Amino acid sequence: MKFLRVTMPDGSRWDVPASLVARDRATHYCEGSTDDYESEFQFAMNSPDILRDWSSGNMNWEDVVKHAIKVIDRPPLSAAEFQEGWVNGEKRVVEVEELSEKLSEELAGSRP
Numbered sequence: 001m002k003f004l005r006v007t008m009p010d011g012s013r014w015d016v017p018a019s020l021v022a023r024d025r026a027t028h029y030c031e032g033s034t035d036d037y038e039s040e041f042q043f044a045m046n047s048p049d050i051l052r053d054w055s056s057g058n059m060n061w062e063d064v065v066k067h068a069i070k071v072i073d074r075p076p077l078s079a080a081e082f083q084e085g086w087v088n089g090e091k092r093v094v095e096v097e098e099l100s101e102k103l104s105e106e107l108a109g110s111r112p
Contacts, residue, residue, distance in 0.1 A: 021054055052093075
């Protein structure tokens with residue numbers, strides 16, 4: 001499974017499902033039409049730059065926090081610091097082989 005890994009100002013790292021970002025972008029560009037949804041979704045999933053740019057410019061930390069998985073722990077931050085990290089933090093796309101059953105079900109159920 002592919003994730004967008006973001007490094008927050010405190011040094012903690014969080015994995016956000018890339019599909020969440022790609023879905024948000026595809027939904028925006030397809031404006032309710034399902035005709036091009038899958039191609040827009042796949043385009044984003046195969047473009048790390050698109051995932052990074054879309055997440056920083058069009059999404060907020062509060063949009064993804066419930067799906068984020070902390071992979072490296074650091075001291076707690078305020079919501080404003082997390083927002084700053086989400087917008088300006090280092091991001092990269094990573095592949096994760098194992099995924100919890102709960103997260104898999106959650107992601108499968110949230111697709112439009």
